Amino acid sequence: MTASRRRLLVAAGAGAALGAAGKGAQAAGNPDNLPPNQPEWSRTLGPGVIEEAYGTRSRHETAARRYVPWLTQDRQSSVSFTPLAEMNGIITPSGLHFERHHGGVPDIDPSDYRLMIHGMVERPLVFTLEDLKRLPSVSRIHFLECPANGGMEWRGAQMSGVQYTHGMLSCSEWTGVPLKVLLAAAGLRPGASWVLAEGGDASHLARSIPLRKLLDDAFIAFGQNGEAVRPQQGYPARLVLPGYEGNMWIKWIRRIEVGDRPWFTRWETRTYADLMPDGLSRQFTFVNEVNSCITNPCPEKSLRGRPGFVEISGLAWSGAGRIARVDVSVDGGDTWRTAELQEPVLSKAVTRFRIPWEWQEGRQAFLQSRAMDEAGRVQPTLDTLRRVRGVESIYHKNSIHTWLVDRDGTVANVQID
Amino acid sequence: MTASRRRLLVAAGAGAALGAAGKGAQAAGNPDNLPPNQPEWSRTLGPGVIEEAYGTRSRHETAARRYVPWLTQDRQSSVSFTPLAEMNGIITPSGLHFERHHGGVPDIDPSDYRLMIHGMVERPLVFTLEDLKRLPSVSRIHFLECPANGGMEWRGAQMSGVQYTHGMLSCSEWTGVPLKVLLAAAGLRPGASWVLAEGGDASHLARSIPLRKLLDDAFIAFGQNGEAVRPQQGYPARLVLPGYEGNMWIKWIRRIEVGDRPWFTRWETRTYADLMPDGLSRQFTFVNEVNSCITNPCPEKSLRGRPGFVEISGLAWSGAGRIARVDVSVDGGDTWRTAELQEPVLSKAVTRFRIPWEWQEGRQAFLQSRAMDEAGRVQPTLDTLRRVRGVESIYHKNSIHTWLVDRDGTVANVQID
Known part of the structure; x- marks a missing residue:
């Protein structure tokens, strides 16, 4: 001074x-x-309480869901991406939760909502939303990931930021009624082993799910981050299948049919099936594989003009349980250091990792993260993934991702296998 | 049918x-x-993705912060309450976080924001928001409670619902830079033992805080529930003092002065001091005492027309650490049962408890919850609290609260000591 x-x-x-x-x-x-000399805000009274009875963010904040125009033919069967570079903890604000729907977002009056449970049950049941809210409930923090997350990379596209490479991922506190409560009320008939869950929107997305998953940790959620589930996430109620791929978490759910075999819906035979190198089709992939991404730095958060200390930070997640360890490399995988995992490390939730680093201006670096889960799964390289699954897949890409920090501090998405 | x-x-x-x-x-x-026969929403396409690039809730949802007109002379030095009856997990949606400010909500341009650290330090420092975001950070889920929460009850008012009896309570995932990082950069001088934290709004609320708290788990938060701190909660940066009473979590924080004794600001000698029965003043109450409330049923969520199964559910919290146990009584404290605590049970965060109950129409019940924390603290009765602290206090009320479930299922706020 x-x-x-x-x-x-x-x-x-x-x-x-x-x-x-x-x-x-x-x-x-x-x-x-x-500081500015006597800033205006230090000298004048601002608006009072309940100026916003339901609050909004500062007018200076602009983080937004985005979509990729060339990716889908319209916006009603399409996807938007969460701005992961703007996130800082593990909770995704509901207003920035990624979207994926096949017939647009239905406007459902909660008093008209019904959930039916039928098929191989003793007593078919129809629940109103109020019925569901009266039953025992649970709240759990879980990630939700579309299996197409990263799919563009698999095919060789190199999207311009972490919002597009990994942004079909969000993490919320979900609240609802365990399926085991609802199924116990309906009474399972002998031989029951699968269910069909179907959405109430115009696309009627329907998926076959093993009954054992529903009796384990699945629930019908009406709550998201402390308030009602958002319309884009299934208002007023959706299926939550912790650790399972997002398209099975049926939104606007209207029925659960109990049976003794999968239904092989068109979503299963066509949409969410993978063509393998040998020409066969890979169906019924349930669990999100262990995965991770670095959100700082990243293409959206470059190091231009910011030499010196950098906290490399990112998210790791696995549908198989807790994250056990995340290693970080700054030299494209030649050497690795183990990052700190931020508590709480929750099962089937994203875990934030952090590790200090020093970036020297004029020096290139290749940043990678490699997550391991408590089940012993480790992220593969993209090369390994392509060798096993071929190049026709777009789903379940969980390979190690690389950011190039260039000499001037700009950060680019590169593939270095 | x-x-x-x-x-x-x-x-x-x-x-x-x-x-x-x-x-x-x-x-x-x-x-x-x-279900309605072929509801409209099942037959027509809805709006597509990024119709809301920053999403809002369903138009059918109406939960709102509310204020009490007779409680304060204006809305700029006032309080609004979180609708706890509408919450379902542990996270409070940022738009429903209670408000307490003394000069309205300042509109701060983040590029003009500065934080100064000075006083008994080797190197006074001024940080921009970008400076803060480049440093190592932590994310933690913590409750924030105004010490006046429940104060109206202490004086004998019986407010009409849990929104007013306990709604100066919220819980968020906060992200920011540990004070120990900032203070280490500034370098503490020998003898430093207290700090003064001051807000940048027109009220310049300033509180003395023991230095050891800042070196323990305090941080300057710029993140709340995954996005920027909301304007009403201190945008662009506030102090987070896990477990400490809310008025010390200085919002819009502009400086931290290091010293060797408390400052005895007017907030400390007048506003946040308690007149004891013996005429002396009780000052510097830091930690929120162990507390709990039942959010279902409650005056806002009656049992009218809903006999049979009820899941009694509520929130428990303590500034001293984790909740160890919550007991629930339906007979005004004659008998108690221990409720289930929902995982994760986090230190200095709200913990949700649940316990099943059967309500018979025509039968009165007096519902109470009694929380215990890992430090061994137990909620007192209101009677005990008044005996020790007198009737002039409005702060730090943490006594066991009673809901009367009347014969017709309506729920009322009563005091039965």
Whole structure:
């Protein structure tokens, strides 16, 4: 801080705070760092309480879901991506949760909502939303990932940021009624082993799910991050299948049919099937494989003009349980260091990892993260994935991802296998 | 379901789902439970992705922060309450986080924001928001409670619902830079033992805080529930003091001064001091005492017309650490049962508890919850609290609260000590 600048501030009466700093010490950084002299907001009253009875974010914040125009023919059977670079903890704000729907977002009046349970049960049941809310419920923090996450990379596209390479991923606190409660009320008939879950929107997406998953940890959620499930996430109620791929978490769910074999719906034979190198089709992939991505730095958060300390940070997740370890490389996988996992490390939730790093201007680096889960699964390389699954797949890409930090600090999405 | 109703539905072509149920089984409940016949939303496409690039809730949802007109003279130095009866997990949606401010909500341009650290330090420092975001950060789920929560009850008012008796309580995932990082950069001088934290809004609320708390688990938060801190909660940055009373979590924080004794600001000598029965003033109450409330049923969620199974559910919290146990009574404290604590049970975060109950129409019940924390603290009765602290206090009320479930199922706020 220059003396004249300091005098100016004190003379202008910037207040006790600045006065004390001015007297006692030298400012640490760039003089441009100094606070504005008596900013307007320090001198005037702002709006009072319940100006926003339901609050919104600051007008200075602009994080947004985005979509890729060339990826789908319309926006009603399409996908939007969560701006992962803007996230900082493990919870995704509901307003930024990625979207994937096949017939647009239905506008459902909750008083008209019904959920039917039928098929191989003793007593077919129809529940109103109020019925569901009266039953015992659970709240759980779980990630939700579309299996197409990263699919564009698999085919060789190199999208321009982590929002597009990994942004079909969100993590919420979901609340609802365990399926084991609902199925116990209906009474399972002998031989029951699968269910069909079907959505109430115009696309009627329907998936076959092993009954054992429903009796384990599945629930019908009406709550998301403390309030009602959002319309884009299935309002007023959706299926939550912790650790299972997102398209099975049926939104706007209207019925669960119990049976003794899978239904082989068109979603299973065509949409969510993978063509293998030998020409056969891979069906019924349930669990999201262990995966991770670095969200700082990333193409959206470059290091231009920011040499020195960098906290490399990102998200890791696995449908098989807890994340056990995340290693980070800054040299494209030649050497690895183990990152710190932030508590709480929850089962089938994203886990944030952090590791300090020093970036020197003018120096290239290839950043990678490699997650391991408690089941012992480890992320493969893209090369390994392509060798096993071929190049026709777009689903279940969980390979190690690479960001190139270029000499000038810009960050690019590259494939270095 | 009557046969004619069932035929009508099948004849009208309600689809395979209803057809299958109609053929195979009897409906379980009231025929009025049946889904609307081919609802509009099942036949038409809805809006596509990024119709809301930043999403909002369903137009059918109306939960809102509320305030009490007679409680304060204006809305700029006032409080609004979180609708706890509408919550279902542990996370409070940021749009429903309670508000407490003393000069309205400042509109701060983040590029003009500065945080100064000065006083008994080697190097006074001024940080921009970008500076803070580049440093190592942590994310933690913590409750935030105003010490006046429940204060109206202490004086004998019986507010009409849990929103007003306990709604100065919220719980968020906060992200930011540990104070120990910032203070290490500034360098503490020998003898430093207290800090003064001051807000940048027009009220300049300032509180003295023991330095050891800042070196323990305090941080400057710029993130709340995965996005930027909301304006009403201190945008762009606030102090987070896990487990400490809310007024010390300085919002819009502009400076931290290091010293060797408390400052005895007017907030400490007048506002947040308690007049004891002996005429002395009780100052510097830091930790939120162990507390709990039942959010279902409650005055806002009555049991009218809902005899039978009830899941009694609520929230428990303690500034001293984890909740160890919550007991629930339905007979005004004569007998107690231990509730289930929902995982994850996090330190200095709200914990949801649940316990099943059967309510018989025509029968009165007095519902109470009593929380214990890992430090061994137990909620007192209101009677005990008044004996020790007198009747002039409004802060730190953590006594056992009672809901009367009346014969007709309505729920009222009563004091039965």
